[in-house]
Amino acid sequence: xxxxxxxxxxxxxxxxxxxxxxxxxxxxxxxxxxxxxxxxxxxxxxxxxxxxxxxxxxxxxxxxxxxxxxxxxxxxxxxxxxxxxxxxxxxxxxxxxxxxxxxxxxxxxxxxxxxxxxxxxxxxxxxxxxxxxxxxxxxxxxxxxxxxxxxxxxxxxxxxxxxxxxxxxxxxxxxxxxxxxxxxxxxxxxxxxxxxxxxxxxxxxxxxxxxxxxxxxxxxxxxxxxxxxxxxxxxxxxxxxxxxxxxxxxxxxxxxxxxxxxxxxxxxxxxxxxxxxxxxxxxxxxxxxxxxxxxxxxxxxxxxxxxxxxxxxxxxxxxxxxxxxxxxxxxxxxxxxxxxxxxxxxxxxxxxxxxxxxxxxxxxxxxxxxxxxxxxxxxxxxxxxxxxxxxxxxxxxxxxxxxxxxxxxxxxxxxxxxxxxxxxxxxxxxxxxxxxxxxxxxxxxxxxxxxxxxxxxxxxxxxxxxxxxxxxxxxxxxxxxxxxxxxxxxxxxxxxxxxxxxxxxxxxxxxxxx
Numbered sequence: 001x002x003x004x005x006x007x008x009x010x011x012x013x014x015x016x017x018x019x020x021x022x023x024x025x026x027x028x029x030x031x032x033x034x035x036x037x038x039x040x041x042x043x044x045x046x047x048x049x050x051x052x053x054x055x056x057x058x059x060x061x062x063x064x065x066x067x068x069x070x071x072x073x074x075x076x077x078x079x080x081x082x083x084x085x086x087x088x089x090x091x092x093x094x095x096x097x098x099x100x101x102x103x104x105x106x107x108x109x110x111x112x113x114x115x116x117x118x119x120x121x122x123x124x125x126x127x128x129x130x131x132x133x134x135x136x137x138x139x140x141x142x143x144x145x146x147x148x149x150x151x152x153x154x155x156x157x158x159x160x161x162x163x164x165x166x167x168x169x170x171x172x173x174x175x176x177x178x179x180x181x182x183x184x185x186x187x188x189x190x191x192x193x194x195x196x197x198x199x200x201x202x203x204x205x206x207x208x209x210x211x212x213x214x215x216x217x218x219x220x221x222x223x224x225x226x227x228x229x230x231x232x233x234x235x236x237x238x239x240x241x242x243x244x245x246x247x248x249x250x251x252x253x254x255x256x257x258x259x260x261x262x263x264x265x266x267x268x269x270x271x272x273x274x275x276x277x278x279x280x281x282x283x284x285x286x287x288x289x290x291x292x293x294x295x296x297x298x299x300x301x302x303x304x305x306x307x308x309x310x311x312x313x314x315x316x317x318x319x320x321x322x323x324x325x326x327x328x329x330x331x332x333x334x335x336x337x338x339x340x341x342x343x344x345x346x347x348x349x350x351x352x353x354x355x356x357x358x359x360x361x362x363x364x365x366x367x368x369x370x371x372x373x374x375x376x377x378x379x380x381x382x383x384x385x386x387x388x389x390x391x392x393x394x395x396x397x398x399x400x401x402x403x404x405x406x407x408x409x410x411x412x413x414x415x416x417x418x419x420x421x422x423x424x425x426x427x428x429x430x431x432x433x434x435x436x437x438x439x440x441x442x443x444x445x446x447x448x449x450x451x452x453x454x455x456x457x458x459x460x461x462x463x464x465x466x467x468x469x470x471x472x473x474x475x476x477x478x479x480x481x482x483x484x485x486x487x488x489x490x491x492x493x494x495x496x497x498x499x500x501x502x503x504x505x506x507x508x509x510x511x512x513x514x
Contacts, residue, residue, distance in 0.1 A: 016086060023079060023080075023083065026079070029070050031294075043259065044124075053125065053128045054125070057120065061118070061120040072105060072108055077105070080098055080101060080102050101297050119425065126423040126424070127420060129145055129423070146390035146393070147389055152425070166384050167380065167381060170428030175431075175483060183431050186438070189501060194368075195371075200512065201508055204512040204513065209354075212340070213340075213348070216267055229280065230280050230283070232328075233280040234463055235280055236287050240259070240287075241258075241260070244262065245263060246263060246420075248278070250282035252283075255287055255294055262279060270352055275362065277318070280311075284314070284467065285311075285475050286301065288474075289476060290476040298479045300479060302480075305439060306486065313440040318458055326461075327459070355368060358405070361376075361418065371405055376419075380430065438499065441502075447469050453465065
């Protein structure tokens with residue numbers, strides 16, 4: 001061991017309490033700044049008047065700068081380095097804090113604080129422009145922002161890790177341990193299953209009907225229904241806020257404050273149903289993290305892949321299951337008795353599982369959904385490689401939707417402007433939706449193998465056994481363990497896409513009698 005290392009270890013051994021106190025003080029500072037950032041960032045776009053955009057951007061930029069400077073201060077490296085040298089002096093939680101904070105710091109220390117602050121201002125402005133562009137189906141007004149966002153993310157990736165492909169940097173940021181090679185393999189397996197299966201479903205003579213859920217449904221009744229849906233999922237309403245927005249999302253700064261923002265459409269009842277179940281899965285994860293992690297870097301979900309595993313689990317594996325159709329129908333009929341009182345659970349199950357290629361990702365059925373993700377993944381790669389710019393995106397979008405889903409894109413509002421993610425600079429996020437679906441299928445298989453009566457819980461409407469299994473194996477660990485580690489421990493094996501492809505094949509073959 002080098003002399004400097006010996007000195008550091010001896011210093012830590014002689015006064016470890018000082019470094020532990022410094023760790024705790026840093027965590028409190030980061031938590032407080034993060035709370036403000038998350039609350040302003042989540043609620044701002046929902047409740048702020050239009051003219052507040054610039055001020056909100058400035059506030060978030062300065063808070064982001066402060067958080068970066070606090071984590072990347074030179075003395076923090078010394079504290080974390082000394083504590084890493086003495087793991088035997090730390091609790092299991094403190095060891096996880098040091099590991100996660102060190103990784104967070106390494107990801108930011110090379111990026112200038114001014115660059116991060118400027119990027120935050122840009123995303124706030126871009127999200128405002130995106131909302132207006134989507135309303136007007138005006139790609140040209142948003143396109144310059146997309147190019148600026150891609151350029152900024154390229155520069156930041158170069159600062160974070162100059163030896164890696166920029167897009168790989170952001171893929172790993174959203175799902176630690178992933179890159180294009182991983183996703184290329186995964187999506188190849190998914191396409192090999194979904195493309196021919198979808199063709200068989202479309203060609204089948206046994207087409208399920210959506211007639212029982214078609215028509216007009218009062219919007220205020222749908223908002224009352226939304227509240228009942230989160231109760232059905234089992235959310236703690238004392239730690240939940242529900243609001244309205246153009247693009248549904250879940251946010252919130254702590255386990256004690258999680259928010260869901262969604263929308264309703266008078267001509268699409270199921271959009272509300274599955275948006276709420278999806279966002280409720282995210283919220284359950286946030287509420288389920290061990291309370292001991294509340295003021296630390298370990299609070300919150302470990303990755304977007306595992307987060308989407310929870311949302312897609314409650315939306316699809318539970319929400320679109322045949323066993324859950326009866327309690328779900330009872331909840332729907334409570335708010336729309338004249339429309340749904342004669343509908344059977346089987347009719348509802350078939351209506352919510354029609355495999356129909358369409359334009360909108362968030363309204364897609366389980367089978368076509370990953371194809372929507374593949375379109376975005378492939379376009380993001382082209383943007384980051386420099387093979388395409390924002391001006392090319394509408395054409396690429398139309399070509400890929402025609403190729404993968406066989407649908408014509410009539411306008412940009414239902415095309416490349418439909419998602420808010422790029423306006424927020426979230427390149428690399430989209431693939432986690434499909435990965436999360438695959439995580440969820442593997443978790444369900446393990447849950448059943450370990451004795452949980454999944455079908456019985458869904459049929460009764462009492463999801464407590466399912467929540468308990470997920471809380472024990474996934475939720476409570478927060479960021480203290482990475483996704484692939486959690487999956488391996490919960491399932492007793494490494495990640496495999498086979499559970500997902502087998503699940504899709506079995507379910508849709510039965511529905512379409514293939």
